[in-house]
Amino acid sequence: MALRIDQDHSRFKQIVRGKIKQNLRKYVQQGEMIGKKGKDFISIPVPFIDVPHFKYGSRESGGVGQGDGEVGQSIGQGQPQPGDGQGKAGEGEGQHVLEVDVSLEELAAILGEELQLPNIEHKGSEKIVTTKIKYTGIAPTGPQSLRHFKRTFKQALKRQIAMGTYNPDRPIIIPVREDVRYRTFKLQNLPETNAVILYMMDVSGSMGDEQKEIVRIESFWLDTWLRHQYKGLETRYIIHDAVAREVDKETFFHTRESGGTMISSAYKLARDIIKADYPASSWNIYPFHFSDGDNWSADDTRQCIEILKGDILTDCNQFAYGQVESPYGSGQFIKDLREQLGDNEKVALSEIPDKDGIYTSIKDFLGKGR
Amino acid sequence: MPKSLTPRLQDLKVEIEGYAKAFGLDFFETIFEVLSTDELNMVASYGGFPTRYPHWRWGMEFEQLSKSSEYGLSKIYELVINNDPCFAYLLEANAEVDQKLVMAHVFGHNDFFKNNFSFQHTNRKMVDEMANHGTRVRRWIDKIGVEQVENFVDVCLSLENLIDQHAPGIKRNPDPKKVEEQKNVRAEGLRVDKDYMRPYVNPAEYLEKQKKKLADEKAQSKKFPERPQRDVLAFLLEEAPLEDWERDILSIVRDEAYYFAPQGQTKIMNEGWASYWHSTIMTTRALRDHEIIDYADHHSGTMAMQPGKLNPYKIGIELYRDVEDRWNKGRFGKAWDECDDLRARRQWDKKLGAGREKIFEVRKHYNDITFIDAFLTPEFAIEQKLFVFNFNDKKNSWEIATREFKKVKNKLLQQLTNFGQPVIDVIDANYENKGELVLSHKHDGVDLDPNFARETLRNLQLVWKRPVGIITKGEGKSLLLRHDGQSFTEKKIEL
Numbered sequence: 001m002a003l004r005i006d007q008d009h010s011r012f013k014q015i016v017r018g019k020i021k022q023n024l025r026k027y028v029q030q031g032e033m034i035g036k037k038g039k040d041f042i043s044i045p046v047p048f049i050d051v052p053h054f055k056y057g058s059r060e061s062g063g064v065g066q067g068d069g070e071v072g073q074s075i076g077q078g079q080p081q082p083g084d085g086q087g088k089a090g091e092g093e094g095q096h097v098l099e100v101d102v103s104l105e106e107l108a109a110i111l112g113e114e115l116q117l118p119n120i121e122h123k124g125s126e127k128i129v130t131t132k133i134k135y136t137g138i139a140p141t142g143p144q145s146l147r148h149f150k151r152t153f154k155q156a157l158k159r160q161i162a163m164g165t166y167n168p169d170r171p172i173i174i175p176v177r178e179d180v181r182y183r184t185f186k187l188q189n190l191p192e193t194n195a196v197i198l199y200m201m202d203v204s205g206s207m208g209d210e211q212k213e214i215v216r217i218e219s220f221w222l223d224t225w226l227r228h229q230y231k232g233l234e235t236r237y238i239i240h241d242a243v244a245r246e247v248d249k250e251t252f253f254h255t256r257e258s259g260g261t262m263i264s265s266a267y268k269l270a271r272d273i274i275k276a277d278y279p280a281s282s283w284n285i286y287p288f289h290f291s292d293g294d295n296w297s298a299d300d301t302r303q304c305i306e307i308l309k310g311d312i313l314t315d316c317n318q319f320a321y322g323q324v325e326s327p328y329g330s331g332q333f334i335k336d337l338r339e340q341l342g343d344n345e346k347v348a349l350s351e352i353p354d355k356d357g358i359y360t361s362i363k364d365f366l367g368k369g370r
Numbered sequence: 371m372p373k374s375l376t377p378r379l380q381d382l383k384v385e386i387e388g389y390a391k392a393f394g395l396d397f398f399e400t401i402f403e404v405l406s407t408d409e410l411n412m413v414a415s416y417g418g419f420p421t422r423y424p425h426w427r428w429g430m431e432f433e434q435l436s437k438s439s440e441y442g443l444s445k446i447y448e449l450v451i452n453n454d455p456c457f458a459y460l461l462e463a464n465a466e467v468d469q470k471l472v473m474a475h476v477f478g479h480n481d482f483f484k485n486n487f488s489f490q491h492t493n494r495k496m497v498d499e500m501a502n503h504g505t506r507v508r509r510w511i512d513k514i515g516v517e518q519v520e521n522f523v524d525v526c527l528s529l530e531n532l533i534d535q536h537a538p539g540i541k542r543n544p545d546p547k548k549v550e551e552q553k554n555v556r557a558e559g560l561r562v563d564k565d566y567m568r569p570y571v572n573p574a575e576y577l578e579k580q581k582k583k584l585a586d587e588k589a590q591s592k593k594f595p596e597r598p599q600r601d602v603l604a605f606l607l608e609e610a611p612l613e614d615w616e617r618d619i620l621s622i623v624r625d626e627a628y629y630f631a632p633q634g635q636t637k638i639m640n641e642g643w644a645s646y647w648h649s650t651i652m653t654t655r656a657l658r659d660h661e662i663i664d665y666a667d668h669h670s671g672t673m674a675m676q677p678g679k680l681n682p683y684k685i686g687i688e689l690y691r692d693v694e695d696r697w698n699k700g701r702f703g704k705a706w707d708e709c710d711d712l713r714a715r716r717q718w719d720k721k722l723g724a725g726r727e728k729i730f731e732v733r734k735h736y737n738d739i740t741f742i743d744a745f746l747t748p749e750f751a752i753e754q755k756l757f758v759f760n761f762n763d764k765k766n767s768w769e770i771a772t773r774e775f776k777k778v779k780n781k782l783l784q785q786l787t788n789f790g791q792p793v794i795d796v797i798d799a800n801y802e803n804k805g806e807l808v809l810s811h812k813h814d815g816v817d818l819d820p821n822f823a824r825e826t827l828r829n830l831q832l833v834w835k836r837p838v839g840i841i842t843k844g845e846g847k848s849l850l851l852r853h854d855g856q857s858f859t860e861k862k863i864e865l
Binding site: 003004005007008009010011012013015020021023024027031033044046047048049051052053054055056057062063064065066067068069070071072073074075 | 408409412415416420424425426427428429430432433434437438441443517520521524527528529530531532675676679680681684685754755756757758759760761762765767768769770771772773778781782785790791792794811816817818819820821822823825826829840
């Protein structure tokens with residue numbers, strides 16, 4: 001539900017991000033709250049704008065506190081604000097604190113705002129429906145398999161206390177038939193939006209560390225955005241030189257092979273993965289391929305285009321190719337793709353000359369809203 | 371959307387209101403509304419008034435509140451507005467025992483609003499007034515543009531604390547007619563019916579002295595303002611070259627600052643009073659057996675203390691209880707003060723039973739400063755483990771400096787004086803005959819924050835539209851900080 005405050009809230013966020021009212025930028029401060037998530041202490045950023053007032057310089061002032069401790073004993077570092085204020089500070093000072101900077105959700109929103117990315121139209125999201133059983137309550141009737149023991153005994157206990165037959169010294173509870181409680185459920189129809197990203201990267205000798213760095217940064221942002229758009233996003237990673245293989249994320253970003261490049265090998269593997277695991281009717285599929293554009297032969301390039309046209313493009317939402325500039329590569333591949341597939345609206349091509357190029361490249365990839 | 375009370379909550383309200391009345395609490399009619407967490411966070415962000423003018427800082431508050439409730443760091447239990455009728459908000463998701471606690475707490479606040487002297491001047495139809503302010507600001511936004519209006523609101527907020535915290539109770543500028551009359555009396559001497567008495571009643575040297583004094587005063591009255599004026603915002607409203615819309619917005623900010631000021635001056639008393647009553651009502655009347663664990667948990671949560679912070683709920687409730695106990699046992703007055711015998715003091719009980727009556731009187735006639743000043747005793751400070759903390763530069767940390775009673779009390783009073791704000795007056799609006807505005811900071815041992823002072827002067831300059839300055843002290847020397855809109859200067863001066 002929209003609240004009245006939303007307007008003021010988004011205005012505040014815009015100021016913090018420096019979109020509007022530059023004059024207030026200098027007053028923006030990064031506050032934090034210490035929270036707890038599972039076992040870890042986390043730092044939750046709370047930016048605030050400190051409108052200047054005539055006020056006391058705080059260090060000299062000190063204040064009055066309450067509690068145990070000898071004179072001279074430290075009561076903590078940093079700046080406790082003298083005066084009022086509630087809320088519980090995290091106990092256990094000096095423990096390991098994890099930073100949660102901006103939440104990914106928020107990051108994606110900023111990204112979308114910054115690049116003016118359109119929201120993605122989900123493929124067949126209305127058609128793809130799964131039924132989910134949700135336990136919603138407790139009822140006095142139901143199938144035996146859904147008996148709720150705890151509630152049953154609780155009910156029996158209540159009854160026995162009310163009847164005066166419960167003896168705390170001999171706590172025996174015997175449920176009778178009327179005491180038995182059952183879980184009840186509702187069937188919910190959930191529209192399902194599944195998405196998978198297939199990352200493919202050329203790891204041949206010509207792809208250096210800098211190129212990989214670019215791919216890593218770019219895929220982080222792609223991931224963030226697509227996660228923002230889909231719940232339950234899956235990712236698969238393929239590396240290739242002359243042959244392709246599927247790897248885990250760690251390997252994907254850190255392997256350096258050498259040798260020749262046959263891009264078709266990666267596309268073949270991608271095609272097989274899609275066919276095996278991701279039926280096009282129920283999955284939104286995003287293959288991303290990064291390379292320095294140096295392919296082994298014109299023959300192989302031809303084969304690539306065939307695979308794309310024949311299988312991948314029909315199945316996926318969008319096929320994206322990013323060509324990272326490298327001192328060794330010829331950069332021919334993107335030209336071939338452009339020639340053959342440039343007018344296909346499912347194909348997004350982008351050249352990334354250096355780290356600064358990531359920005360526009362993300363826009364090239366995601367700007368279509370597919 | 372705010373929901374009115376469910377029948378069950380309505381019953382509880384009637385029940386608790388009955389207890390509160392029976393205890394002698396005297397309050398405005400209370401209207402409870404039930405809100406979801408988001409809505410309660412929103413209303414709290416607006417300072418309790420959902421109809422306020424649009425401004426980003428409500429959004430900032432909201433961000434903080436919703437994040438901290440989302441991560442389970444804090445939760446707003448209660449929100450109550452000083453208004454007639456009094457509005458109070460309940461959180462929908464709260465358990466019944468919490469709702470009862472909150473209701474009892476709210477009746478305590480409500481009684482305090484109605485009876486404490488600090489609140490007597492506040493607008494009891496503030497809900498309407500705030501809505502009017504909202505309409506006025508929105509109208510200016512439509513006319514002038516959101517950027518400009520909001521920027522000016524920001525400027526005004528920067529000066530928001532430059533009001534005379536105690537003004538509503540005091541007439542600072544005397545009626546000019548009366549002043550004129552008094553002057554005549556003084557020039558001619560006292561009225562004498564019999565002529566022969568004149569030289570005795572008004573001797574010549576006395577008249578001479580009076581004349582000189584008047585001449586001095588006249589010279590002084592050429593100064594503008596005649597005497598230091600603490601309500602800087604009022605001075606700006608009257609004297610600064612403002613556009614209509616600017617004047618309107620400044621007056622809105624000033625009105626709201628005055629409305630909220632008493633709540634700042636009675637934080638300890640108000641929260642203490644409400645806590646005293648929720649505790650009394652719950653533990654002696656409203657609590658049912660099965661609720662006691664939850665109640666104890668939540669009550670102790672509210673009363674929790676943490677290093678470096680003084681919990682106004684805790685200190686307030688304990689001080690009321692201490693006063694009640696002392697007046698019950700007659701531990702006050704000359705005999706008590708002069709008694710040195712520790713054992714006698716410990717067993718002192720005159721069985722006066724005047725405690726309840728006394729705290730009702732205290733809640734009417736005191737604010738935080740006078741409350742602490744009058745009732746904080748060495749025994750209390752020890753029992754409550756109060757200490758003064760200071761910053762240790764060498765260790766880069768805050769540490770306990772002393773537990774000496776006098777120092778604790780002084781520090782506490784200093785923090786509360788002028789609501790913890792520096793005391794600042796307008797002293798000259800025509801400095802060096804150049805139309806520059808000069809403020810003066812009454813230095814009480816603590817310097818102003820220099821960065822904030824500079825930025826605030828810049829904002830003040832935007833209102834005054836001529837160079838502005840403030841006389842203060844830095845590291846023991848008198849300083850004039852000045853901002854002319856372009857640049858900031860700082861120079862040492864002799865006073």
